[in-house]
Amino acid sequence: MLKKSLMFIFAMILFLVGYQFDVPTASAFPPGTPSKSAAQSQLDTLTVIPEDSMSGYSREKFPHWDYKGNGCDTRQLVLQRDADYYSGDCPVTSGKWYSYYDGVTVYDPSDLDIDHVVPLAEAWRSGANDWSTQKREYFANDLNGPQLIAVTYSTNRSKGDQDPSTWQPPRYSSHCGYAKWWINTKYSWDLSLQSSEKSALQSMLNTCHY
Structure with a gap:
């Protein structure tokens, strides 16, 4: 009886740890993810x-998917970075990706979009309307911070240009990471928040354990 009880407790611990620290299988996250306290x-x-x-916005004012050399553009580099494995160089022709927003495993890169965590239109409304085109281009191709991530095109397109007050990833356990990335991007690029956006981000950040 004691042995069975211990086995049950151990199984529950494994379940709870797996739930609490639910992480994707992908080998790489966007760089620069802050801790909960830093965020x-x-x-x-x-x-x-x-x-x-x-007023005055268009995606063309944020030149994106810059050529990065060796036949690669920004999109291809993110696909390589976020893959568990991939075939083809540039373009990537196949591989395995874990879509963090919805928990879907993808094998065909055509089923993936590269999401701007803070959408270009959202950045425009938050201060980027005053930037130079060159600065907007740097923002739209930012590989140094957590601004770009490969996700299923369905979740990316359902998000559109919404902020966290009206759209959050459908996978609840991704809210922590998403909030950290959004906050860090706005902080790094000195973009503003609206009140409802801040409240939503705070609620999402409160789901983080560390």
Whole structure:
């Protein structure tokens, strides 16, 4: 009886640990993911003001998928970085990816979009409308921070240009990472928040364990 009880307890511990630390199988995350405490500090310092309008916006004002050499552009480098494994150089022709937003495993790169964690239109409404085209290009191709990630095209397109007050990843256990990435990107690029966005980010950040 004692042995069975111990085995049951051990199984429950494994289940709870797996739930609490649910992580994707992908070999790489966007770089620069802050800790919970660092993300909280960044969130607390961000400017909270009403969003600007979409007047004058177009995606062409954020040149993206820059050529990076050796036949690769930004999209191809993210596909390589986020894959468990892949075939083909540039373009990547197949592989295995874990879509963090919805927990779907993907083998065909055509089923993936490269999501701008902070959408280009959202950046425009949050201060990028005053940037130079060159700065907007750097933002749209940022491989140094957690601004780009490969996810299923269905989740990326359901998100559109919404902020966390109106759209959050369908997979609940991804809310922590998503909030950290969003906060860090806005902090790193000195972009503002609106009040409802900050409240949603705080709720998502509260789901983090570390």
